Structures are given as structure tokens and as C-alpha cells.
Amino acid sequence: MNPTNRTAAALPAPRYGRRLKWAQRRAAAAFLAPAFIFLAFVVVFPLGQAFVTSLYRIRGLRSSFVGFDNYVRTVTDEAFWSSLGTSLVFTASCVAAHLAIGLGLALLLNRVTVARTLFRIAFLMPWIIAPAIGATIFLWMLEPQFGVINYLLQSVGAISEPIAWLGRPWSALVSVILVDVWRGVPFMMLLMLAGLQTIPIELYEAARIDGATPLQQFRYITLPNLAYLMIVGTTLDIINTIRHFDIIAVMTGGGPVSATEVLPVLLYNTAFRANRLGEAATIGILLLGIVLAFSIVYIRAMRLDRDGGRD
Amino acid sequence: MIKSLKRAASLGSMAAILAAAPALAEPVTIEWQNINLTESQYEPVWKHMVADFEAAYPDIKIKPVLVARKDHWTKFVTAAQAGEAPCVVTTDIAPAAYNGYIQSLDALWNAEPEEFRNGWSEDIMRGVRFDGEVYGLPTYGGIYAEIYNRDLVEAAGLDASNPPETFAEYKTWAEALSGDDHWATAILGGPTDTTTRVLLSWIYANGGEPFDEDMTESRFAKDPKSLEAIKAYLGMEAAKLAAPGATTTNYLEQTNLFAQQKIATMRNAFWGIAKVVGDNPDLEGKLFVAMPPHGEGAAPATVARQGSVAISANCEHPEEAWEFIKFDAQAKYAIERALKANFMPLRNDLADAPEVAGDEMLSKFLTIGQSAIAYPPSHPYWEDISSGDIVEAVQAALLDPERTEEIFTALDEKLTEKLNDI
Known part of the structure; x- marks a missing residue:
């Protein structure tokens, strides 16, 4: 067991009610949202765009959908x-x-x-x-x-x-x-x-x-x-x-x-x-x-x- | 109440007029990306021309886009894909037009008076047409000649007033000009299209036709004259008549070797002279040029690299951009470019201009240019073919000269397929 797990095991079991847990989750989501949105913009969206691009035959500004032909x-x-x-x-x-x-x-x-x-x-x-x-x-x-x-x-x-x-x-x-x-x-x-x-x-x-x-x-x-x-x-x-x-x-x-x-x-x-x-x-x-x-x-x-x- | 409304309306109108006034007075900004803007010999010429233009057209501002030569095309493509390409750009017309990166200038060109349009020959204009429409204006060219170092030629006991005219004579000269740590010339085999330009100049000078007329068939090995010229040119490295390391030699390395007097002759355009004299001022006045040697029974020939300026597809002010292009194309700037920056003028009416005729070197290049074949050939994939496929074949043949024919036969197959895959 590593130190992190030992610390977690030593903590008392949470005593919060279901409502408080939901509030905690919302707070966590709010804290994570900026990072998530940022990553979506700089990583997920470009990757998705790259995948979509790979399904097209592109010659300059003209393109036509070719499915997985480029992969083949x-x-x-x-x-x-x-x-x-x-x-x-x-x-x-x-x-x-x-x-x-x-x-x-x-x-x-x-x-x-x-x-x-x-x-x-x-x-x-x-x-x-x-x-x-x-x-x-x-x-x-x-x-x-x-x-x-x-x-x-x-x-x-x-x-x-x-x-x-x-x-x-x-x-x-x-x-x-x-x-x-x-x-x-x-x-x-x-x-x-x-x-x-x-x-x-x-x-x-x-x-x-x-x-x-x-x-x-x-x-x-x-x-x-x-x-x-x-x-x-x-x-x-x-x-x-x-x-x-x-x-x-x-x-x-x-x-x-x-x-x-x-x-x-x-x-x-x-x-x-x-x-x-x-x-x-x-x-x-x-x-x-x-x-x-x-x-x-x-x-x-x-x-x-x-x-x-x-x- | 009505009075207040009227007052508010009139105040609102006044505010709108005041807000609109500066916007109306705002000059149009035209971005200009030219492959040569970063060259020191050209810088004073273009800065002076831009200042003149902005004085003549106070409503138009020019914003130069400085890009390193090797990044020019990549940056243009990236910007064009994003719909943000500079309005005015120097480019090879066929690939740019095929890809939709530049717009047709047919209407603007045809609206010009005849005396303006007569400034360029139909031969020259062929290089800026795509699918029958005009997409650019030829601005300057690079006529490839054989440039010699007079001191090294004379030191080798050769007669500088009688340069070699045939491949055989050139080989004799090359043998006399080569030694342990110096060579007659440099073969270009580096990964740029200059490798292809020089290769084609040798092929044309042997009467070779590496492509059929409609650019649907590659014939580097199939055409015996082409293959003979390739072997004669590339064979010089194995014969130790050319500097070693040809597969990494580009324009920069070639001019360095020439400026440092490691090689006695180079196949280059007029602008190459400005570069070597800039690198080694001691060479000023010690260079002479001659028509590139030709094969037995073939007519003298070389290539002329044509530089064209176009308007990008996303440009919102094509009329203003066209005004700028026309201004830059004026005779006085073309002459200034030629005399100060060594860019060969492409206008018909400049060869006899006193400033041009009075410059011996420039006149010699123009004479050589009469036997030049326009470069690049018009094909949408030319950038890939010239900087990729042909360069790879040249490198492979340099590394394994025995397989030259086999390598170029494979190139023919590959290129013929590519030329037709449109």
C-alpha cells in the first residue's frame, strides 16, 4: 500500500448526506469545467477535426467525402x-x-x-x-x-x-x-x-x-x-x-x-x-x-x- | 415628449455619422507576401516602391509579410486554408489556382488597355494562365546561365573568352578546373525545386523532352536525349568533377561553394551573382556568364524561372490589390529590381531600355533568355513533383550511378500515374 492509500484508509467514513454530496459534485464540476472546456478547445476539437479531415479527399479548398479511402x-x-x-x-x-x-x-x-x-x-x-x-x-x-x-x-x-x-x-x-x-x-x-x-x-x-x-x-x-x-x-x-x-x-x-x-x-x-x-x-x-x-x-x-x- | 424624441433621434444620427466618418476614412490594408522580401539586396528596392505607392494611393496601405524563402509556400497554404491568406502573393500559378488559393484575374486583366497588356508576350503569359484564365501577372524571371569565375578559369590555363559550347567541351574544362580540394562545379541534389530546375536545363540543352506537351506522360528515361543529359550531368560527381555531397546541395550551398572559390562555375540565375558578390566582394568584376553548354546536335537551351504575382481567393479588396500589382510592374521598378537586386525583367519593352542595355551582364542574361524554356511547367502537382519525386530520383542516381536508368524508369512510371491523378 502506498502512502496515499494509507492516508485515505485512515480518514473517517464521510458522514455527509446525499444532498451535500450532490453539492460537492457540483462544486467539483464547476472547478473542473474551465480546464475541461480549455482541453476540449485545444485537444478534443482539433483531434475531432483532424479525424473528420482524414475522411475527405482534399485538394486545396476543395474537398469530397471519401470515407476510409485515405486509410486504405x-x-x-x-x-x-x-x-x-x-x-x-x-x-x-x-x-x-x-x-x-x-x-x-x-x-x-x-x-x-x-x-x-x-x-x-x-x-x-x-x-x-x-x-x-x-x-x-x-x-x-x-x-x-x-x-x-x-x-x-x-x-x-x-x-x-x-x-x-x-x-x-x-x-x-x-x-x-x-x-x-x-x-x-x-x-x-x-x-x-x-x-x-x-x-x-x-x-x-x-x-x-x-x-x-x-x-x-x-x-x-x-x-x-x-x-x-x-x-x-x-x-x-x-x-x-x-x-x-x-x-x-x-x-x-x-x-x-x-x-x-x-x-x-x-x-x-x-x-x-x-x-x-x-x-x-x-x-x-x-x-x-x-x-x-x-x-x-x-x-x-x-x-x-x-x-x-x-x- | 415629441421634442425629446426628435432631439434624441438627431443626436443619435449625429453620433452615427461621427462614428462612421473615421471608418470611411480608414485606408484599405493590403497584405503582400513575396518570397524575396527578406533578401538584403531587394529590401531597399521594395521599400522605396511601397513608399511611392502609398504616396500615390493614400487610401491604400501595404503591409509586407516577411517570410523565409523556404517557408513561403507552407505559410501561404496554411493561411489560405484558414481563409486568411495575404491579398497579394508571389506563387506558382498552376498549383495555387488548382487548389483554389488564388482568384481569376481575367476580368481585371481584360479591362486593362491594350498597351498595358502588350507589355508581356503571349509566351510569358502562358505561365500565368490556368484553365484558359489569367491568374497572375509575371513580374520577374531567373534565366539560368553558366556563371564562371574568371580568375579560376585563367589559373587553369583556359581561355575565358571562349567558354565551352558543348557537353564534351564542358567536360574538358571541368577536368582542368578540378583538383584535390576544388571542383569545376556543384551538382544540385538537395530537397528543393532548384534541383529540378538545373536538371531540366541540362535536359533541354540536349534536346530532351522530359514531359509530353500536355503534361500527361513523364519521359525522363524513355526519351534517350533526356537520359543522356541526366547521365552526363549527374555523372560529374562520380568523376570527381563536382563537389562531393551533392545530395545536400541546394542554392545556398552552391553559392557558398562558388563564393568561397571551391567551385569555378555554377548554373544559376542572375540573382545568384548578387548573392555570391555579397558573400565575397572580392569577386566583383571577376565573373562572366555564358550560354549553358548543349549536347551534340542539339540547339542551345536553358530554363527561365518565372515569378508571378497573384491575388488570393479570400482577398476582399481585389481592385486595390490589382492597383498595387500594376504599380509594382511598372517599367521603372522592374529596371530598379534588375539593376539593384538582379531580378530579370519579364516585360517585352524593357530589353531595349538604356539602363538595361547598358548593363553588360544583364544584357547577356537577356540574350541567353531568348533560348530559355519557361519554368515551372503548368501542372497542379508540380510543387510535389519538382521538390519531391524528381529530387528523390536525382539523389538515388547520385548515390548509385550504375542504376540511373532504372531509377528514372521508375520515376517515369510514378510520375505518369501522378500527372493523370487529378
Whole structure:
């Protein structure tokens, strides 16, 4: 049982009559109404509109109802599956790297005793910079002729001629993944650091007295205590990364030869380059379905915690 | 009682008149979105023109909408979908008219006197017609020529007064101009329609016809002349005659390479010269232009990018917007745009204007323009085809030159289907 439930159980049973309960409900509804109306305007209505749009064949300002034709067209289009594959590779690589590097940095920062705040701010910098600005900086750093990365690699003799990092399918995909890793690690680092600081120090002291090595301490104390945060953090990170747009839009626009065309970029290109707003809305709805699936995992993880799963 | 009512009525009438008076005097505001407004060389020209217009038409105010070049179309589409598009906009006519984003100007155009309408040739006007109706006014063009760096040409032992005329001669020059860390030219393969413009200039110069006349069939691989030109052009990267990284090279990267003297020649329009001289003032006076080389047995040809201005469908003041468009199209502003911002005039009556004829570079471009084919071709899906499908095929062929024919055959199939899916 978690602390919230314990507190609830300790409270006396409500003694209010039915009428008072109804009044309470009305008050609760009145308090919730502004937030509900706001969310309806900014989330529910646009989503409903997007779904309705996905049922139309739209060419500019002209449209005709086509039912689920756009869905059939999209799921039978090779470009959609190729883009979904790219999205999965991009998301899996980025999330795995965010977690591994974020955890590593959190472990390091947890031990640092000197200039702790300075280090934390320094590591948070990529997260503070807007993704589009960070992407533009990397775009110029990776530029084949004038970019600093080719210059440094040539200076130390690592490469003999400039490499067009964003000009070849695999190197372009790896490049955008690395830039996203640079951007996304601080979030995971912050989460893991917060988790590490909740682990009682006595556990480590007891383990040390019992002769546990640092690796055993990590395996049997740190990891189990961080497991819940890792699930929540990873799920949130998947939801965030799979719908990521700005870095790829700025650096490659989905190219070369669609090698970095993740679903949000395909959606953008379908809407604004091809002017097929109905199909673009369809891709958006399908992407929403994927995000919702991961959201269910996230909500279940949260419920598990609320229902005492961690105890 | 009646007296009070009368007094109240007269006071009410006076209040209504007073309230209406400022509204009547309120000038009409016309929003103007032009793809080039953020370019530094053009800024003084358009600001001066707008000031002149507002002085001549005190009842009309112009509100420029500054948009980065690459966001121009996206922002226009988004605004048009919301019914909030700027009144006056530069755009490719066919996609905008097909999608209903701009309105027909037929009535306004036909109401103009003949001497005004004769300012543009029927060839030029074809680019602003859709379904037989006029949807825009051609304002300026970009004639694609071969621009050379005289110093690099002479340093390579080549004769600048005798530039290459054929593909074979160009290849000989390219070999002489290339070295370990510098190249003859840059191939454009980045994700913008400039990639397609330059590709088409090579195809046309080889006598190729990548599309049939009514734009229902794609023939990049089917037409041997087109395929030959594609192979000659794209093959230069594998032969190390063009800068590496072509799949990421757009207009900006190409002009950077040229301004930094990493490449000796570039296929670009007159405005490209202003850009490179702005980036590297040392190049002032060191550039020369020539007709792009052509294939054996083919007539010289290139492309001319036509910029057109239109009135959005949601514009509530089309007459005022038309006045502004006509004002901007006047000869004196067209000449100023050409001389200060390097935008090629499209009016018939300007080629012989003393200011234009006296500018050697400008005159040379106009001469080259006589062999130019208008761009973009008129098709509603051209934006998607030119910035998407053709670019992807160019990138794929650059990455795997051996499969060039196969890649462009697949492109033909895809495009033929798309061209007919209206």
C-alpha cells in the first residue's frame, strides 16, 4: 500500500448526506469545467477535426467525402511503411541511447561533490536549447566543405576527404540520431538523478559490509530501485521521440532518398509539399494511435504504482 | 415628449455619422507576401516602391509579410486554408489556382488597355494562365546561365573568352578546373525545386523532352536525349568533377561553394551573382556568364524561372490589390529590381531600355533568355513533383550511378500515374 492509500484508509467514513454530496459534485464540476472546456478547445476539437479531415479527399479548398479511402490508401502505400520503419529505428536507437547515457551521467553526477550545480547546468544545456536551433548548429558543423567536424577529422588524419554526413542514407540517419541523443539525454539524466537520490544510503552501506562489489550494488540495489522510473521515463521518451519533427525537418527534410523520413516528416511533406491534407490527417491519426498505445503502457505503469505495485 | 424624441433621434444620427466618418476614412490594408522580401539586396528596392505607392494611393496601405524563402509556400497554404491568406502573393500559378488559393484575374486583366497588356508576350503569359484564365501577372524571371569565375578559369590555363559550347567541351574544362580540394562545379541534389530546375536545363540543352506537351506522360528515361543529359550531368560527381555531397546541395550551398572559390562555375540565375558578390566582394568584376553548354546536335537551351504575382481567393479588396500589382510592374521598378537586386525583367519593352542595355551582364542574361524554356511547367502537382519525386530520383542516381536508368524508369512510371491523378 502506498502512502496515499494509507492516508485515505485512515480518514473517517464521510458522514455527509446525499444532498451535500450532490453539492460537492457540483462544486467539483464547476472547478473542473474551465480546464475541461480549455482541453476540449485545444485537444478534443482539433483531434475531432483532424479525424473528420482524414475522411475527405482534399485538394486545396476543395474537398469530397471519401470515407476510409485515405486509410486504405495510406496503409497500402509503401512510403508509409518505410516511414514507420524509419520512425521505429530512430525512436528505438534514440530512446536506448538516452537511457544508457542518461543513467551513466546521473550515476557520475550523483557522486560529484565539487561544482555539482555547475555540472548539472552544463549537462542540461542541450535540453535548454530549442531543437531547431540545435539542429541548425549541427547542420553547419556537419557541412561537408566548411563544417568543423570534417575539418577536425581531416586535421587528425581520420579521414582523407570530406564526408557528406547528411548526404548518404545511413550516415544521415546516424547523424540525426546522434543529434537527438545530444538533445534528449538531459531529460533522462535528470529523471535518473532524482531517482538515485531517493535510494536510502543505508542499503549501500549494508551491501558494502556484506562485501558486495560496486557492480553488484548497481545490479541488486540501484537497478531495482530505479526500475519504475526507468519504465515511466522510457515510455514518456518513446512518446516524445516518435513524434519528433524539428531536428529532422531542419537537418535533412526527410532525405536523402527518404532515409530519414520519420512519420511526422512524412505527414508534413504530404500536407504541405503534396497538398494532400486528407492523407496527411490520416497519417496523423495513425501516429496518434501509436502514441496512444505507448500512453496506455505509461498509464498502467502509473496505476501499478498507485495500487501499491512498488511496495 | 415629441421634442425629446426628435432631439434624441438627431443626436443619435449625429453620433452615427461621427462614428462612421473615421471608418470611411480608414485606408484599405493590403497584405503582400513575396518570397524575396527578406533578401538584403531587394529590401531597399521594395521599400522605396511601397513608399511611392502609398504616396500615390493614400487610401491604400501595404503591409509586407516577411517570410523565409523556404517557408513561403507552407505559410501561404496554411493561411489560405484558414481563409486568411495575404491579398497579394508571389506563387506558382498552376498549383495555387488548382487548389483554389488564388482568384481569376481575367476580368481585371481584360479591362486593362491594350498597351498595358502588350507589355508581356503571349509566351510569358502562358505561365500565368490556368484553365484558359489569367491568374497572375509575371513580374520577374531567373534565366539560368553558366556563371564562371574568371580568375579560376585563367589559373587553369583556359581561355575565358571562349567558354565551352558543348557537353564534351564542358567536360574538358571541368577536368582542368578540378583538383584535390576544388571542383569545376556543384551538382544540385538537395530537397528543393532548384534541383529540378538545373536538371531540366541540362535536359533541354540536349534536346530532351522530359514531359509530353500536355503534361500527361513523364519521359525522363524513355526519351534517350533526356537520359543522356541526366547521365552526363549527374555523372560529374562520380568523376570527381563536382563537389562531393551533392545530395545536400541546394542554392545556398552552391553559392557558398562558388563564393568561397571551391567551385569555378555554377548554373544559376542572375540573382545568384548578387548573392555570391555579397558573400565575397572580392569577386566583383571577376565573373562572366555564358550560354549553358548543349549536347551534340542539339540547339542551345536553358530554363527561365518565372515569378508571378497573384491575388488570393479570400482577398476582399481585389481592385486595390490589382492597383498595387500594376504599380509594382511598372517599367521603372522592374529596371530598379534588375539593376539593384538582379531580378530579370519579364516585360517585352524593357530589353531595349538604356539602363538595361547598358548593363553588360544583364544584357547577356537577356540574350541567353531568348533560348530559355519557361519554368515551372503548368501542372497542379508540380510543387510535389519538382521538390519531391524528381529530387528523390536525382539523389538515388547520385548515390548509385550504375542504376540511373532504372531509377528514372521508375520515376517515369510514378510520375505518369501522378500527372493523370487529378
